[in-house]
Amino acid sequence: MSATLRRKVALALLPACAAFAVNLLAGTAQAATSTLEGYGAGTTGGAGGTTTTVSSLSTFTAAVKGDAAKTVRVSGTISLSGQVKVGSNTTVVGVGAASGFTGGGLELDGVHNVILQDLRISKAVGTDAITIIRGANHVWVDHDDLSSDLSHGKDYYDGLVDITHAADYITLSWNHFHDHYKVSLVGHSDSNAAEDTGHLHVTYAHNWFSNVNSRLPSVRFGTAHVYDNYFQNVSDSAVHSRMNAQTLVQNNVFRDTKTAVTTTGDSKVDGYANLSGNDLGGGATDITRTGSFTTPPYSFTLTPTSSVVSSVTAGAGTGVVG
Numbered sequence: 001m002s003a004t005l006r007r008k009v010a011l012a013l014l015p016a017c018a019a020f021a022v023n024l025l026a027g028t029a030q031a032a033t034s035t036l037e038g039y040g041a042g043t044t045g046g047a048g049g050t051t052t053t054v055s056s057l058s059t060f061t062a063a064v065k066g067d068a069a070k071t072v073r074v075s076g077t078i079s080l081s082g083q084v085k086v087g088s089n090t091t092v093v094g095v096g097a098a099s100g101f102t103g104g105g106l107e108l109d110g111v112h113n114v115i116l117q118d119l120r121i122s123k124a125v126g127t128d129a130i131t132i133i134r135g136a137n138h139v140w141v142d143h144d145d146l147s148s149d150l151s152h153g154k155d156y157y158d159g160l161v162d163i164t165h166a167a168d169y170i171t172l173s174w175n176h177f178h179d180h181y182k183v184s185l186v187g188h189s190d191s192n193a194a195e196d197t198g199h200l201h202v203t204y205a206h207n208w209f210s211n212v213n214s215r216l217p218s219v220r221f222g223t224a225h226v227y228d229n230y231f232q233n234v235s236d237s238a239v240h241s242r243m244n245a246q247t248l249v250q251n252n253v254f255r256d257t258k259t260a261v262t263t264t265g266d267s268k269v270d271g272y273a274n275l276s277g278n279d280l281g282g283g284a285t286d287i288t289r290t291g292s293f294t295t296p297p298y299s300f301t302l303t304p305t306s307s308v309v310s311s312v313t314a315g316a317g318t319g320v321v322g
Helices: 003-012 057-063 305-315
Strands: 023-025 028-030 050-054 070-074 077-085 090-094 100-109 112-117 120-122 130-133 137-142 145-147 161-163 168-173 176-182 201-205 208-214 218-220 223-227 230-242 246-250 253-262 272-276 284-286
Touching (some): 057 070, 230 246, 230 305, 253 272
Parallel strands (some): 090 112, 100 120, 100 130, 112 137, 176 208, 208 230, 218 230, 246 272, 253 284
Antiparallel strands (some): 023 028
16 A cells, blocks of 8 residues: 555544544654543644654744644754744644653644644743643643753743633643643633633643642633543642632542642632542642532543543653554
8 A cells, every 4th residue: 555545544534523633654644643532622733734744943933834734743852942833723743752842832822723742842941831822722732741840940931831811622631741830820810801701611631740839720710621630749739720710620639739629819719619539639628619510511531530540640641642
């Protein structure tokens, strides 16, 4: 079978909902697959478009521009200063477990239909590893390794994945977030209700948070479904719902976590949280309001809580898919 025919066969096998990304390696159709559940469902990224492999900042920056469907394969580690903007209808996927970026990050500004998969992003100085902003929607952040260090002050780096200014319909799955202070902020300001209310729908599923401080996530105004995640060695708070945010926290495992779930503090208005099936591991909860979010508007499969640690530690991060 020719390489062209193999590629056509692989694309023909994509389901209508495109619940996985296609990664074409060296002219052969090799799929980097992971089940896409949650608010980001329907994201197809660059499926059906061109495929480019890059190993330098200049070629990467050029490759991710524009809204045409495209898959950009990152080979090796590319040093960044600041952030590179990624266009719509794009899949950015690492080649192997160690490929990605250091020193800076990626910005999704007002774009749609983007997959970021199998990338190792570290030490984004003064900025986020990934910023999803200004109405960006249908984004899937999957099987990435995102970190900095705890040697500098908490403001030396910014977030690992920050989702702000009415961004919407986003799933973060099977990522390893580690060695960082402020991990993931949803909704940037207490004063941004007019823009954010009705948006910021985010799913966190099967992620591993280890050696971190807070914002796992911290949510203002939005709606967050947090399930089957493993929280390990969290020095402050994990899930923080504030400013009328609605959170549903299911079948997560917390170990050595100071505060597992809170709906109060740091904002002038509390949030809401509903909990079910979690193993708090002695972590405190401070829940002032339970809210109305009890059933997500999509199908998903819960891992039994007793299996979450083994499942997540084996499956999260880079080098697993593909």
